[in-house]
Amino acid sequence: MRKLRQDAIRQFGTFGILLILGTVGFWVICMILLPQLIMIDYSFRPFLPLREIGGPEDNYTLKNYMVLFTNEFHRIIFIKTIWASVIVTVTALFVCYPISFYLAKVAKGARFSLILVGLIIPYWINELLRIFAWQLILSDAGVLNQFLLTINIIADPINFRAGNGAVIMGMVYAYILFMVFPLYNAMESLDRNQIDAAHDLGASWPRIHWHIVIPHAKPGIAVGCIMTFMLAAGSIAAPQLLGSPSSFWFTQIIYTNFETANWNQGAAYSMVLAGLCLIFIFSMMKIFKVNLRAIAK
Amino acid sequence: MNQYIGQDIEIIDVGMHYEGSPKAALNNINVHIKAGEFFSFLGPSGCGKTTLLRLIAGFLDPTEGQIRIGEKDMCRIGPNKRPTAMIFQNLALFTLMTVSENIAFGLEMRGVSLDKRRKKAEELLELVNLPGVGNKKVSDLSGGQMQRVAIARGLAVEPSVLLLDEPLSALDLKLRQHMRTELRQIQKRTGVTFIYITHDQGEALTMSDRIGVMSADGRIEQIATADNLYNKPNTAFVADFVGANNSFMATVKTANNGHAVVETSFGFLTGINPQQLSSGQQAIAFVRPEVISVLEESKSEENTIKCRVKNISFEGAFVTIFLDVDGKEAFIMRRHNDGTSLFPEIDSEIDVCFGTHNTRLLADGACFHA
Numbered sequence: 001m002r003k004l005r006q007d008a009i010r011q012f013g014t015f016g017i018l019l020i021l022g023t024v025g026f027w028v029i030c031m032i033l034l035p036q037l038i039m040i041d042y043s044f045r046p047f048l049p050l051r052e053i054g055g056p057e058d059n060y061t062l063k064n065y066m067v068l069f070t071n072e073f074h075r076i077i078f079i080k081t082i083w084a085s086v087i088v089t090v091t092a093l094f095v096c097y098p099i100s101f102y103l104a105k106v107a108k109g110a111r112f113s114l115i116l117v118g119l120i121i122p123y124w125i126n127e128l129l130r131i132f133a134w135q136l137i138l139s140d141a142g143v144l145n146q147f148l149l150t151i152n153i154i155a156d157p158i159n160f161r162a163g164n165g166a167v168i169m170g171m172v173y174a175y176i177l178f179m180v181f182p183l184y185n186a187m188e189s190l191d192r193n194q195i196d197a198a199h200d201l202g203a204s205w206p207r208i209h210w211h212i213v214i215p216h217a218k219p220g221i222a223v224g225c226i227m228t229f230m231l232a233a234g235s236i237a238a239p240q241l242l243g244s245p246s247s248f249w250f251t252q253i254i255y256t257n258f259e260t261a262n263w264n265q266g267a268a269y270s271m272v273l274a275g276l277c278l279i280f281i282f283s284m285m286k287i288f289k290v291n292l293r294a295i296a297k
Numbered sequence: 298m299n300q301y302i303g304q305d306i307e308i309i310d311v312g313m314h315y316e317g318s319p320k321a322a323l324n325n326i327n328v329h330i331k332a333g334e335f336f337s338f339l340g341p342s343g344c345g346k347t348t349l350l351r352l353i354a355g356f357l358d359p360t361e362g363q364i365r366i367g368e369k370d371m372c373r374i375g376p377n378k379r380p381t382a383m384i385f386q387n388l389a390l391f392t393l394m395t396v397s398e399n400i401a402f403g404l405e406m407r408g409v410s411l412d413k414r415r416k417k418a419e420e421l422l423e424l425v426n427l428p429g430v431g432n433k434k435v436s437d438l439s440g441g442q443m444q445r446v447a448i449a450r451g452l453a454v455e456p457s458v459l460l461l462d463e464p465l466s467a468l469d470l471k472l473r474q475h476m477r478t479e480l481r482q483i484q485k486r487t488g489v490t491f492i493y494i495t496h497d498q499g500e501a502l503t504m505s506d507r508i509g510v511m512s513a514d515g516r517i518e519q520i521a522t523a524d525n526l527y528n529k530p531n532t533a534f535v536a537d538f539v540g541a542n543n544s545f546m547a548t549v550k551t552a553n554n555g556h557a558v559v560e561t562s563f564g565f566l567t568g569i570n571p572q573q574l575s576s577g578q579q580a581i582a583f584v585r586p587e588v589i590s591v592l593e594e595s596k597s598e599e600n601t602i603k604c605r606v607k608n609i610s611f612e613g614a615f616v617t618i619f620l621d622v623d624g625k626e627a628f629i630m631r632r633h634n635d636g637t638s639l640f641p642e643i644d645s646e647i648d649v650c651f652g653t654h655n656t657r658l659l660a661d662g663a664c665f666h667a
Contacts, residue, residue, distance in 0.1 A: 193389035200354055200376045200383045201403035201454055211402070215393050 043267035064268030074253055074269075081250035082276065084164050085232040088171045092179040092228045093221065095172060100183035100220075101213065105192060123177055131241045134170045138242070164247045170238040175231045179224040186220025187213065222288040229284075230277045303333035303490040304367035304380060304457035306353065312361035313348055313515075322348045323515040326362070330492060330507075332457075335484050337493040337501040340511030341538070346494040347386075348515075350460050353492060355379045367457060377406075382451035383460040387467070388443055390435045396422070396446050397431035403454035421449035425483065441472045448483065459484075461493045465500060477503050498539050502527065510535050531571055533659040536583040543589075543628035545582040547658070549574045557658050563622045566600045568656030579661040586617065588655040589630035591641060592648035599650040602627075606641045616640055620649065 008017055044060045052058065068074055103115060122130060137143050138160040145157040160166050190213060198208045214221070239249035250273060257266035285291065306329075313323040322345040330336045338346045351357045353364060355376035364371045366380060376383075382403070391399050398405075400421055401414035409417070415431075422428050425445035430438065438446065444464060451459050461480075465473045481504050484491045495501050501508045502523040509520045512534050519531045530536035537544065547559035547566065557570035559580055566582050574580050584600075592601055604627060608619040611634075618630045618640065630649060632640065641647050 191387065191389055193385045193387055194391060196356060196376070197383070197385060197389040197450075198391070198402065198406075199356075200381070201450070202377045202406040203402075204377060204406075207406060212391065 039267045039270060042264050043271050045264050047262045047264045064265050065272065067265065068269070068272060077248050077253060078250050078272070080164075080248075081233060084168060084247075084249075085229050087164075088168050088175070088232040089225050089229045091168065092172045092175060093225060096176060096179040096183055096224065100180050100187055100217075101209075103180070104184050104187035105190070105195065119177060119180060127174060128237055128241070130174060131170050131237050134166070134173065135241055138166050159244075161242060161244050162246065163244075166242045166244075167239050167247050167249070170242045171232050171235055174235075174238060175228045178227040178231060182220040182223035182227065183217060184220075186217040186223075190216045218288045219290045222284045222290050226281050226284050229280050233273060233277060233280075300455055301452075301487040301489045302457055303488050305332050305365075306330040306458060306490065306492070307365040308349075308353070308362070309365065310362035311349075311352065311359045311364060313345070313352060313357065314360045321360075321515060323352075323359075326515075326517055328509055328517065328520060330490060332367075332490055333488045335481065335491045335493065335504055335506045337495060337505040337508045338511055339495060339498055339501040339508050339539075341513055342496050344511040344513050345515035346496075346511055347462060349511075350383070350462055350492065350494050353458070354381050354383045354460050380457040381460055382454050382456035382458075384447050384451050384462065384464045386462045386464065388447040388464065390443060390447060390450070392435055394435070395431065396433050396435060396438070399435060399446055400431075400449045400453050402450065407454070417453060418449075421453055422446075424452070424486070425449045426479070440468050441476065444468065444476060445479075448480070452483075452487065452489070456489060458490045458492060461491060463495050463497075466495075466497070473500075480504060502539075510538060529571070530583070530657065530659070533581050533583070533662045536581075536657060536659055541586055541629070541631075543584045543586060545584070545628070546661070547580045547582045549576050549578045549580050549658070551576055556653065559658055563602055563604075563627070566656055567653040568600075568658040569654060570658050572658075572660050574658060574660060580658045581661050583657045583659060584628070584651050584655060586629045586631035587615075587633075589628075589649050589651045590632070592650040599652055600656060601648050601650045603646070603648050606643050606645050606647060609640060609643060 012020065043064055044062070045058055046061055046063055048055070048057055068078060099115070099119075103112060107115060135142070139145070140157040140159060142160075144160065145154075148154045149157065194212055194216075195208055198212045199205075203211065234251060235249065236251045236255060239247060239252055243249065250269070254266050254269045254273070257263070257269065308326050308328045308330075311323060311326040312321055314321040326349065328336075338349060340346050348357065352359050353366075353371075355371060355374060355378075358372065371379060391402065394402070397415060397418040400418040401409075404414045404417060418431055419428070422431060425448055427442055427445045427449070430442065430446075435443065435446070447464065448459075465476050465480075468476060477500060480491075480493075493501070493504065505523060507520060507522055508526055510518045510526065512518050519526060519535045521529070521531075526535065527540055530539060533544075536542050545561045545566065547561045549570075550558045550560050550565070552558075552570055552573070552575055555570055555573075556567060557574060557580075558565055558567050559582055561582060568582055592599075602620075602622065604620040604622045606618060607621040607626065610617045610619070614634055616632050616634055618632065619626065620628055620630060632638070
C-alpha cells in the first residue's frame with residue numbers, strides 16, 4: 001500500500017494525486033452515492049402533496065413496497081418481467097455461444113475480423129435507432145409482412161408485436177455483444193490442445209463442449225448472463241417501442257410513476273428492481289460456482 | 298498388461314499440402330511401422346513432423362496417399378474413432394479435473410462405469426510410477442508428474458498406437474533423461490506401438506527401435522535403427538544432422554566396388570560410396586571426429602592428412618582437438634580421455650588418419666546447418 005502511494009506520487013505528483021482523488025471522489029459521492037441514498041429515502045416516504053412534505057404525515061413507511069403485493073397488475077408485470085428477462089438471457093446465451101466459440105477457437109485472420117466488425121458496427125448506431133429498425137421490420141406494414149404478402153404465404157398482415165415476442169427479440173439483438181464478449185473472453189483462454197485431446201480420447205463434439213468448453217467458459221457465461229439479464233430487466237426503450245399493451249415491462253411502471261410525480265412509488269419499485277438484479281447476480285454465482293474474482297477477470 | 302494390442306501403421310505415399318500455403322508440408326512419405334515398435338520421427342523444427350503425427354491421429358486428412366492402421370484405411374475417420382491416443386507437446390491436461398478424472402476421461406466417453414474408471418485410473422497410476430495422486434488437482438503436480446499423468450491418460454483408452462509429440466521438451470535435462478528410460482519401459486511393458494516425434498536426436502537415438510529422419514522440406518531422408526543411422530547415414534542431410542560430423546567438399550575421381558576416390562582441397566581420400574556416385578560428381582566426404590586418430594606408423598589402407606593443431610578443448614570424458622590445414626580451420630577430432638594418453642600440443646604439426654570404411658562419400662545435397 002505504501003509502495004503504491006509512493007509510486008503514484010512519483011508518477012503524478014502530490015497535486016495530481018489530490019486532483020484525481022478529488023474528482024473521482026466527487027463523482028462517486030455526488031453522482032452515484034447521494035442520488036441513490038436520496039432514492040432510498042424517497043422510497044420509504046409516503047406520496048404526499050407538496051405542502052405536506054416534511055409535515056407530520058411524512059414518516060418512514062413500507063407502504064410503497066407493499067403496493068407490489070396488493071396491486072395484482074403490478075405483481076403480474078413484475079413476475080413477467082423477470083420471466084421474460086430470463087428468456088432473453090437464455091436465448092442470447094444460445095445465440096451467442098456458437099458465435100463466441102467460432103470467434104475464439106475456429107475463425108482466423110480475415111474471417112475473424114469480418115465477424116467482429118459485423119458484430120460491433122451495429123453498436124455504433126444508437127440503441128433507439130436499432131430498435132426502431134426492428135419496428136420497421138415487424139410492424140403491420142413492415143418489411144417482413146410486405147415480403148410475406150408478396151410471396152403469398154399469408155393473406156393478411158401478422159401482428160408480430162402482439163405478444164412479448166417482438167420485445168424479447170429486440171432485446172436479444174440489442175444485448176448480443178454483452179453476451180458475446182464475456183463468452184469469447186473466457187473461451188479464448190482455453191488451450192486448443194485440450195479440445196483436441198478430448199476429441200482424441202473419444203469425445204464427440206457435444207461432449208467436448210459439455211465436459212471441456214462449458215466448464216472452462218463458466219465465469220464468462222455467468223458474466224454474460226448477469227449483464228444481459230440486468231440490461232433486459234432494466235430496459236425501457238425496447239418494450240416502449242416494440243411492445244404492445246399486453247407486453248408491459250416493469251420499467252414502464254416505474255417510468256409512469258415518475259412521470260405522474262409519484263417519485264416515492266417509483267423509487268420503491270426501482271429499489272425492488274435493483275434488489276432483483278442483486279439476487280440474480282448472487283444466484284448466478286452460486287449456480288456457476290464462480291466467485292467475484294473470477295467474474296472480474 | 299495383455300489388454301494392449303499394438304497395431305501396424307502403414308503410411309503410403311502420403312503428401313500434405315495446406316490450403317493457401319506455397320509449398321507442401323509433407324512429400325511422398327512411405328513408412329511401415331510395425332506393431333509394438335518404438336518408432337521416432339526425427340527432424341529439425343518445421344519439417345512437418347507434427348503434421349505427420351496429426352495426420353495419423355486423425356486431426357487432419359492427407360491431401361495425397363493413405364494411412365492404414367491395422368490394415369484398415371483411416372480416411373475420413375475422426376480422431377475420436379481411431380485406435381490412437383496422443384500425448385501433446387504441452388500435455389493438454391484438463392486443468393479443471395482431478396488427476397483421476399483426467400486419466401478416466403477417455404473411459405467416461407466410452408460409457409465405462411465410475412467404479413471401473415476409478416480402478417483403472419489407479420492401475421495406470423501404478424504403471425507410470427505415480428500411485429496415490431488420483432485426487433490431486435493437475436495444477437498441484439510437478440512437470441514430471443504431469444508428464445506421467447498425460448501418458449496414463451493416453452494409455453487408459455487402450456490404444457493400439459500412442460502418438461507422442463515431443464512430450465519431454467518442457468522438462469529439465471535430468472528429468473528428461475530419466476523419462477526416456479521410463480517411456481521405453483512403459484512401451485516394452487504394454488507392447489503398444491509408440492510413434493514419437495522429436496528434434497532432439499539424443500531422445501530419438503536412445504529410445505527408438507527405428508528412426509525416420511525428416512528433412513526441412515518434409516521428406517523422409519532415411520529410416521534405420523539408431524546405430525545404422527549414426528554409422529551408415531545414406532544422405533548428406535542425415536550425416537550432417539545426426540551427431541557431429543566433419544564434412545569435406547570433394548569431387549569423385551574414380552569409383553568401383555562400392556568405394557570411391559575423391560579429391561579434396563588437401564588431397565585424395567578413399568571412402569565408402571553408398572549412393573554409387575560416379576566419376577566427376579560433386580560429393581561430400583563425411584568423417585566422424587571420434588574415428589580420427591594421430592598417425593603413428595604409415596598404413597596404406599587409411600586416409601592421412603597432414604595438419605596443425607589449432608586448439609584443444611578438454612571436456613572431461615573426451616577431448617576435442619581443432620585442426621588446421623594450410624592455416625584454414627578444417628576439422629575436429631575427438632579422443633577419449635583414458636587418463637594416461639598424451640594429447641598433441643597446440644601449434645604442433647601432426648599427421649592424422651582415419652579408416653576408409655569410416656569415410657562416407659555422399660552426394661552434395663541439402664545439409665542441415667544448425
